[in-house]
Amino acid sequence: MPYALGVDIGESFTSAAVCRRDGSAWTGPLTVRLGARSPSAASLIELSPTGALHTGDGVRADEAAGTGRILRGFVRRIGDDVPMVVDGRSYRPQDLLAALVRLVVDRLREQEGEACEQVALTHPAGWGPHRLGALFEALREIGLDDVVLLPGPAAAAEACAASAALLAGCDLGGSACTTFLVRRPARGPVEVLAHEEHAVGGADLDDALVAHVRAAIGRAVSEPPPDADSGPVAVLLRRDCTGARERLSEQDEAEVPLPWWAPDAGRALPVTRAELSAMARPILRGTVESLVRLVEEGEQEPAAVLLVGGAAATPLVAEMITERLALPILRDDEPQSTAARGAALVARRASMHRVGS
Structure with missing residues (x-):
């Protein structure tokens, strides 16, 4: 079945969605699975010994094993003249982003049994002609010469x-947050009126939870092992804390399995939502203040506040916003893929326009 594809590549995670066409009728946007255990995949690329690029859950496993061939953080470096070097090879950041888009496009072609009719790709708000031009060039070089680009908030x-x-x-992702104001006209594209970027995300909440668990263990351990802060043991503890933080979005208490070197290894440390909120509040305060400032400086009061991004599911985010702004909160059932589904709608519109012209 023909389809249009929307792709959202964030600093931490990549999501995708499709709108399928049955004759002249189109479906709404549907999130597609990129990971084995979740719809999103890590925004990581692994360089194989032969120089081939790979992504997906296997890359995340290799990251824990410490292969040293993992490329990350390239989204914010698009247009940077300094290449990224790994395993003796140099890559322009825009080429890595384009390669990740190509990998997603190819995976969807395998899943759907045919190539997509149109691709739309999000990018950080505020990108100018230099970065957009660099990305367009990199996409064209790998055969993607008709990609629609649009800002993530739009x-x-x-x-x-x-x-x-x-x-x-408020788009609160894994390692970055964007607060924004947008206008949705009756016709034409969404306009981003104002935005601010912040280096705060779910990873910072995970850091706080890891520190909380380490402190609880530390009270009973006089000398932690050398690899307590690095290596596979630390990676596993962090993943367990991430999982607990995500569960606390839905329940009042979650457990974090204790590492092997803890006195109570094999057992779990209970963590409550109230405890996580106490840790997270000072971390999130700056982003909430940014949102309040954008609203207060705008010419008109917005109708609501839209929460997107995986970490925006944390209940404290909405709680802190409603403490400062008397506005309805719009929550997405799948906040991590919101932008990808919006991009799929834009890709669908572009495909319909091309067919109709």
């Missing part, structure tokens, strides 16, 4: 079912 607003013309929003 894609998130496209996916929002509310009819509000003016929205505020």
Whole structure:
């Protein structure tokens, strides 16, 4: 079945969604699975010994094993003249981002049994002609010469079912946050009126939870082993803390399995939502203040606040916003893929326009 593809590549995770066409009728956007255990895949690329690039859950496993051939953090470096070097090979950041898009496009072609009719890709708000041009060139070089690019906040607003013309929003991802104001006209693309970027995300909440667990263990351990802060043991503890933080979005208490070197190894440390909120509040305060500032400096009051990004599912985010702003909160059932679904709608519109022209 023909389809249009939306791709959202964030600093930490990559998501994708499709709109399928049955004759002249199109479906709404549907999230597609990129990972084995979750819809999203880590925004990591592994360089194989032969120089081939790979992504997916296997890359994450190799990261824990410490192969030293993992490429990350290239999204924010698009247009940078300094190449990224790994295992003796140099790569332009835009080539890595384009390669990740190509890998997603190829995976969807395998899953769907045919190539997509149109691709739309999100990018950070505020990118100018230099970065966009560098990305366009890199995409063309690998055979993707008709990709629609749109800012992440605009894609998130496209996916929002509310009819509000003016929205505020907070996109809280794994390692970055964007607060924004967008206008949704009756016709034409969504306009990003204002935005601010922050180096705060779910990873910072995970750091706080790891420190909390380490402190609880430390009270009973006089001398932790050398690899307590690095290597596979530390990676596993962090993953367990990430899982507990995500479960606390849905329940009042979660458990973190204790590492082998803890006195109570084999047991788990209970953590409550209230404890996590106490750790997270000072971390999130700056982003909430940024959102409040954008709303107060705007010419009109927005109709609602849209929460997107995987970490935005943390209940404290909405709680802190409502403490400062008397605005409805719009929550997405799948906040990690909101922008990808909005991009799929834009890709669908572009495909319909091309067919109709």
